[in-house]
Amino acid sequence: MSVQRPPVRPPEPENIVLQARDVRFDWSDVPLHWIPRDPVATHLINVLHMLLPAGEEWFVKVFKEAVPYIRDDRLREDVLGFIGQEAMHAASHDAVLDHFVEQGLDVRPFVRQVEFVFEDLLGDRGLEGDRKRAWLFERIALIAAIEHFTGVLGDWILNAKALDEAGADPMMLDLLRWHGAEEVEHRHVAHDLFMHLDGSYAARLRAMGETITMLGALWHRGHRFLMARDPIVRGRIKGGLRHLRRTGPAGLTPDGRLVGASVRRYLRRTYSPLDEGSTSQALAYLAASPAARAALR
Numbered sequence: 001m002s003v004q005r006p007p008v009r010p011p012e013p014e015n016i017v018l019q020a021r022d023v024r025f026d027w028s029d030v031p032l033h034w035i036p037r038d039p040v041a042t043h044l045i046n047v048l049h050m051l052l053p054a055g056e057e058w059f060v061k062v063f064k065e066a067v068p069y070i071r072d073d074r075l076r077e078d079v080l081g082f083i084g085q086e087a088m089h090a091a092s093h094d095a096v097l098d099h100f101v102e103q104g105l106d107v108r109p110f111v112r113q114v115e116f117v118f119e120d121l122l123g124d125r126g127l128e129g130d131r132k133r134a135w136l137f138e139r140i141a142l143i144a145a146i147e148h149f150t151g152v153l154g155d156w157i158l159n160a161k162a163l164d165e166a167g168a169d170p171m172m173l174d175l176l177r178w179h180g181a182e183e184v185e186h187r188h189v190a191h192d193l194f195m196h197l198d199g200s201y202a203a204r205l206r207a208m209g210e211t212i213t214m215l216g217a218l219w220h221r222g223h224r225f226l227m228a229r230d231p232i233v234r235g236r237i238k239g240g241l242r243h244l245r246r247t248g249p250a251g252l253t254p255d256g257r258l259v260g261a262s263v264r265r266y267l268r269r270t271y272s273p274l275d276e277g278s279t280s281q282a283l284a285y286l287a288a289s290p291a292a293r294a295a296l297r
Contacts, residue, residue, distance in 0.1 A: 012279045018081025018186050020088045021286065022295035025175055027099040032232065034169035039233050040243045041166075041252040045176070047222035049096045050111050051215075055146070056090040058118040059083075059190075062139045065124075066193060069133075075189075075196055082189040085182050092175060104231035110222060117218070137198045141207035144190040145266070148208075148273065149215065151187030152262045153254060154180030155277035158285055162251025170290075178289045184282035188273040201269060208266055216241070 035042040060083050070076045100107050122142070127135055157163075157180040163173060194204070220241045227239030248255035265271060286292060 012274070013283065016185065016279070016283075018078055018085060018189070020081075020084035021178075021182070021292050023088070023092060023175075023178060023289070023291040024294040025092065025095065025171060025291050027095065027171065030099065030169050030171050032100070032103045032105060032230070034172040035163065035252060036167045038166065038247075038252065039227070039230060040237060040239070041247040041250075043223055043226035043230065043239065044219075044243060044247055044253045046100075046226055047219050048176075049093045049100070050107055050222050050226075051114055051218060052093040053090045053097070054111070054115045054118045056086040056093075058122060059086045059143055060090075061124075062136065062143060063193070065136055066140060066197065069136075069197055070193070072196060075192055078186070078189045079193060082186050085186060089179050089182070092179070096172075096175070105226070105229055107226070107229075110225045113221075114218065117214070137194075138203070138207075140190070140194050140197060141200075141203045142211060144194040144204070145207040145211035146215070147183070147187065147190035148262065148266050148276070149211070149259070150183040151273055151276050152259065154183035154187070154282070156180075156254045156258065158184070158277075158281055160251060166252060174289055174291050177285055178291055181282040181285040181289070184277040185279060185286070187276060191271075191273045205267065208263065212263070 033039045033042045035045075063079055063083050063086075067076065067079060070079060097107050097111065122139060125135060157173075157176045223241065223243070224239035227233055227237055228235045244253060244256055247253040248257075262276065265275070
């Protein structure tokens, strides 16, 4: 009897130079419910657009503050490439928010709450000396935990065939997949920076617990906000993360079991972000992305 072996994973490319890519999106024809006939699944993903601009601008500020502490030339190069990519992501999702407002969905009240979290609660506290450095390293641990999730979500969206089968708008899918591919491409950088500056296992556990609490609360509140303010739904459907019990198994949003399994992997002492997703797949998508190709014309 033959023994069935797991498929051999192709070797991953090495020595990639991270760089921001120009992209061009046209939102004029993208419907509010870009997953047809499913505002619930649409808005579960749309919460990302409200979280990412402020969140990724915060990443950029924190990483710029960390650059002088980096003693490894290759890591410094990766961090600078990461900063460029995250700044482009923030700007691209900001444009989606403007499109929502034009369609009668005013997301600005919730966006202000998100900005308060990142700019005030997690911002620069005017500390000095060792306390300033400790707060910087604590925030880098948080970013490493958040970037674990963005890498997992990036891998998920690259392989989310159910969205194509549901007729999801191709422009929105391209934004999400372009962004997701770059998250997979640079998925190791925040973890590498944390390990370089701190590396404490206790800090990594603490940051993951805080990240799960923060993101879970924001996602739940954000979805309830979108469903209540949607000018088509008009509050007839109450939002919340309970809807993941349907949309996750249907493949329209990440499945809770997938996210939970990724957290268990993160908590291992031997965790490596490079075990999540495929750099080769990410680079292949980035080479073919319609928005990236449009920017070259």
